[in-house]
Amino acid sequence: MRSYLSLFKIRLINSLQYRVAALAGMSTQFFFGLIMIMVYIAFYESNPNQKLPINIRQVVNYIWLGQIFFAAMYYSEYDHEIGKLITKGDICYELVRPQNIFWKWFTQLFSKRFSYILLRSIPTFILLTLIPLNESIGFSLNPEMIIIVEFITSLILSLILIVSLNLIIHIFIYFLMDSKGIINFMMVIGSLFSGSLIPLPLLPKIFQMIASYLPFRYFHDFPFGILIGTVSRNQIYIGYFIQIFWIFVVLFLGYKLMKVALKRIVVQGG
Amino acid sequence: MSSYFKTMKLHLKSMLEYKKSAILSIVSQFFIFFTYYFSIIALFTTFNNIKGFTVYEVLLNFSIIQFGYSLVEFMARGIDRFDELIVRGDYDRILTRPRGIVTQAMIFQFDTFKIIRTLQSIIIMIIALVNLNIKWNPYKVFVLIISLSSSTLIFFGVFLLGASYCFFSIQGLEFRNLITDGGKHMAQYPISIYKKGFVTFFTYVIPYALVNYYPLLYLIGKETNFYYGLLPLFAILFYIICLFIFKLCSKRYLSVGS
Numbered sequence: 001m002r003s004y005l006s007l008f009k010i011r012l013i014n015s016l017q018y019r020v021a022a023l024a025g026m027s028t029q030f031f032f033g034l035i036m037i038m039v040y041i042a043f044y045e046s047n048p049n050q051k052l053p054i055n056i057r058q059v060v061n062y063i064w065l066g067q068i069f070f071a072a073m074y075y076s077e078y079d080h081e082i083g084k085l086i087t088k089g090d091i092c093y094e095l096v097r098p099q100n101i102f103w104k105w106f107t108q109l110f111s112k113r114f115s116y117i118l119l120r121s122i123p124t125f126i127l128l129t130l131i132p133l134n135e136s137i138g139f140s141l142n143p144e145m146i147i148i149v150e151f152i153t154s155l156i157l158s159l160i161l162i163v164s165l166n167l168i169i170h171i172f173i174y175f176l177m178d179s180k181g182i183i184n185f186m187m188v189i190g191s192l193f194s195g196s197l198i199p200l201p202l203l204p205k206i207f208q209m210i211a212s213y214l215p216f217r218y219f220h221d222f223p224f225g226i227l228i229g230t231v232s233r234n235q236i237y238i239g240y241f242i243q244i245f246w247i248f249v250v251l252f253l254g255y256k257l258m259k260v261a262l263k264r265i266v267v268q269g270g
Numbered sequence: 271m272s273s274y275f276k277t278m279k280l281h282l283k284s285m286l287e288y289k290k291s292a293i294l295s296i297v298s299q300f301f302i303f304f305t306y307y308f309s310i311i312a313l314f315t316t317f318n319n320i321k322g323f324t325v326y327e328v329l330l331n332f333s334i335i336q337f338g339y340s341l342v343e344f345m346a347r348g349i350d351r352f353d354e355l356i357v358r359g360d361y362d363r364i365l366t367r368p369r370g371i372v373t374q375a376m377i378f379q380f381d382t383f384k385i386i387r388t389l390q391s392i393i394i395m396i397i398a399l400v401n402l403n404i405k406w407n408p409y410k411v412f413v414l415i416i417s418l419s420s421s422t423l424i425f426f427g428v429f430l431l432g433a434s435y436c437f438f439s440i441q442g443l444e445f446r447n448l449i450t451d452g453g454k455h456m457a458q459y460p461i462s463i464y465k466k467g468f469v470t471f472f473t474y475v476i477p478y479a480l481v482n483y484y485p486l487l488y489l490i491g492k493e494t495n496f497y498y499g500l501l502p503l504f505a506i507l508f509y510i511i512c513l514f515i516f517k518l519c520s521k522r523y524l525s526v527g528s
Contacts, residue, residue: 024444031452042463043317050317181294188301197309204315 003099004107011111012118025071026124033067037137053201057140058228062199064139065224068124069155071116073196073219075162076187079109079170086174095262102258105170110163117159143227150236154223157243161218164250171257195221201230215246274373278345281380292383299386303340306458307332307394321463326401327490332458333395334482338421339454340387342429348378349426350450352433353440361523371520372513375433404489413485413499420481420505425450427505427512428476434512434519453478460486480504 037060044056054062066073082105085091094101128139143151165186172182191197192207194216200208211217222239225231231239286292310332314325323331343350352375355361364374404410432446457478461469473479480501488498 028444028448028452031448032455035452035456038464038468039320039459042320042459043313046320046322047317052316180291180298184298184302188305191305192308197305198312202316203312207312 004103007104007107008111008114011108012115026120026127029067029070029124030127033063034137036063041136054199054228054230056136058230059199059202060137061139061141061228062195062224064128065141065227066196066220068121068128069117070124071120072113072159073162073194074116075165075190075219076169076183077112077166078173078183079112079166082108082170083173086170091174101262102167102255106163106167109166110159113159113163141227147226151223151226154218154226154236154240154243157240157247158218158223161215161243161247161250164247164254165215168250168254168257171254171261174261175257190216190219193217194219195224215250218243218246273369274377277377278380282382285382295383296386299383300390303336303387303390306336307390310458320459323460323463326398327486328459329394329398330402330489331460331482331486333391333398334417334421334486335454335457335478337388337391337395337418338423338425338481339450340384340391341422342425343381344384344388346376346426346429347381347384348375349429349433351379352436353443354379356436356523357440372430372516402490405491409496409499410489413488413502416500416502417481417485420502423509424476424478424481424505425454427509428453430509430512430516434516437519437523449476457482477504477508 040059040063041056044052044059085094091101094104097104133139169182169186193200193211193214195211196219200211200217200221203211211221218239222231222243226236226239285295307329310328311325314328318324320328348355349372355364355375355378360378364371364378367374428450432443432450435446436443453472453476456464456468457472461472461479461483469479484493484498484501487493488496
């Protein structure tokens with residue numbers, strides 16, 4: 001266990017080096033967030049008498065939350081280091097080491113996600129509160145303490161789920177030897193059903209229904225929903241339960257897949 | 271110019287060698303582009319208009335700008351990646367060859383499968399046109415054709431501007447992406463839905479609005495003055511300015527030595 005913790009610490013410090021790239025990424029997100037907000041404001045202003053399940057204030061805050069946590073929630077990120085191990089076959093060197101490779105990669109990916117919280121999310125959040133935006137487009141959340149705590153709990157669970165899914169993607173890369181296809185597919189399906197493309201309450205009913213059976217909504221829609229109020233009190237605890245369920249399912253699948261993948265290496269010998 | 275098309279054919283052939291990878295790339299391009307127009311269509315099932323524009327009007331606007339962008343991404347990726355040419359020192363090699371700099375920059379990289387996006391934008395455009403009650407006449411057909419061509423020309427110009435900047439510095443290129451990708455993203459929707467500052471910027475500085483928004487107004491009949499249909503032609507002027515700036519900046523290039 002201690003070896004995993006030290007690995008986590010080393011990786012974290014490593015990731016914190018990439019500051020310039022972070023700044024550039026942040027400004028891009030900021031701009032795209034603004035564009036989305038302006039489009040939604042135009043939609044809402046054009047249809048003032050329409051009954052909608054979510055109001056413009058909630059949509060604006062939701063979009064800013066999405067920008068704040070963009071890097072941290074990027075579930076289809078391709079880790080080049082792990083990918084190279086797979087495609088080049090250097091994975092056999094990893095297998096000789098005393099740590100379980102599945103958990104080792106999990107720790108690696110998790111520390112990366114966590115570093116993004118420190119490196120991107122917190123600075124973006126600070127930036128948003130500092131920059132004087134017109135109040136119609138600004139970030140204006142003011143939740144009670146208990147809601148913040150509930151949100152953070154959900155966020156931690158989401159991160160674990162995202163890392164688990166990310167890990168499965170990399171194991172699939174091992175089977176398919178091509179990263180682009182799987183990653184793009186996950187990106188499209190995930191962005192649609194997580195609520196990152198369009199907030200789920202604004203999607204046609206049938207998509208909302210499909211989304212409720214998939215794990216993706218626990219990346220964006222559920223944790224942010226706690227903060228902006230689209231998730232009601234009793235739904236929160238059911239949501240936690242479903243998140244934990246999905247974590248088990250995905251980790252179990254991933255572990256099994258890894259075993260099958262590793263057997264293949266042994267068979268090919270060398 | 272023929273060397274350009276020969277290279278394009280070679281790239282295409284080599285891409286198709288790896289059949290499985292090619293199919294995956296085609297499917298990926300299709301799906302990613304799909305999310306762009308899916309967002310618009312999905313939002314219009316909830317809202318019925320945006321500042322007076324209906325779903326097919328927005329889709330027409332969207333398809334014109336996406337057509338140009340994807341075609342330029344397909345044809346001139348090398349210009350988008352101009353910084354790589356300079357960093358690797360390959361630019362010196364280009365200078366020694368008897369062909370034009372711009373042509374050579376275009377061919378050093380190809381994004382073959384972006385053409386899938388161009389095809390999709392044409393399909394979306396056709397769907398939009400079929401569902402709009404446009405009173406067609408030969409002039410309006412002409413306006414549509416020049417809108418599509420100008421859309422391509424304007425992005426070519428913007429890419430050249432980005433390449434011109436590379437002669438000065440290779441840092442800060444993400445901000446160039448804000449104008450190309452971000453600008454395209456904004457121009458998907460009729461530019462009038464945004465605040466006045468943006469409308470001014472995208473009409474007079476980087477005139478995306480001239481190639482899709484104003485012709486759109488004329489085609490759907492919101493504006494009847496026929497000059498609106500001629501506005502895309504300003505993209506030619508814009509392109510010439512960008513080309514001139516590029517040639518000017520290339521003179522500033524100091525080789526890193528080899």
